[in-house]
Amino acid sequence: METNYICPACKGHLNVNDHIVLIVRNEKKQQGLVFLHTEMGNFSSHMNSSLEIKKGEVVEFFCPYCHTNLEYHKDETSLVKLQHEDATGKTSQVIFSKVYGEERSYHIQEDKVESYGEHAKHFQDPEWFLK
Ligand SMILES: [Zn+2]
Numbered sequence: 001m002e003t004n005y006i007c008p009a010c011k012g013h014l015n016v017n018d019h020i021v022l023i024v025r026n027e028k029k030q031q032g033l034v035f036l037h038t039e040m041g042n043f044s045s046h047m048n049s050s051l052e053i054k055k056g057e058v059v060e061f062f063c064p065y066c067h068t069n070l071e072y073h074k075d076e077t078s079l080v081k082l083q084h085e086d087a088t089g090k091t092s093q094v095i096f097s098k099v100y101g102e103e104r105s106y107h108i109q110e111d112k113v114e115s116y117g118e119h120a121k122h123f124q125d126p127e128w129f130l131k
Pocket residue numbers: 007008009010011012063064065066067068
């Protein structure tokens with residue numbers, strides 16, 4: 001099934017095969033490319049070994065096309081938001097944590113929210129994102 005992850009700002013397609021390609025910047029302002037897995041709940045990632053990111057570090061994610069910071073502002077600021085388009089063209093939102101090593105992501109569709117990762121339980125209220 002062909003699905004795409006899309007930059008909310010420029011609508012550029014961010015995925016190549018099984019990976020979402022983004023620019024990442026650590027707290028020391030070092031930049032690099034990061035590959036995130038497209039499968040929801042798979043938190044494996046790849047980046048160049050010269051880029052040092054410690055567990056618990058808050059990193060910034062940018063679109064490789066338009067360089068927009070993909071952070072998502074709600075009460076919770078340590079999140080990133082991408083658009084997702086399934087094989088039928090239906091769009092939804094994918095939100096994940098900016099904290100390196102924190103396994104927490106959400107797939108928000110019209111009628112339901114699916115959460116993934118051991119840290120996702122942080123939000124007890126399933127409607128938090130609507131507020
Ligand atoms: Zn973009």
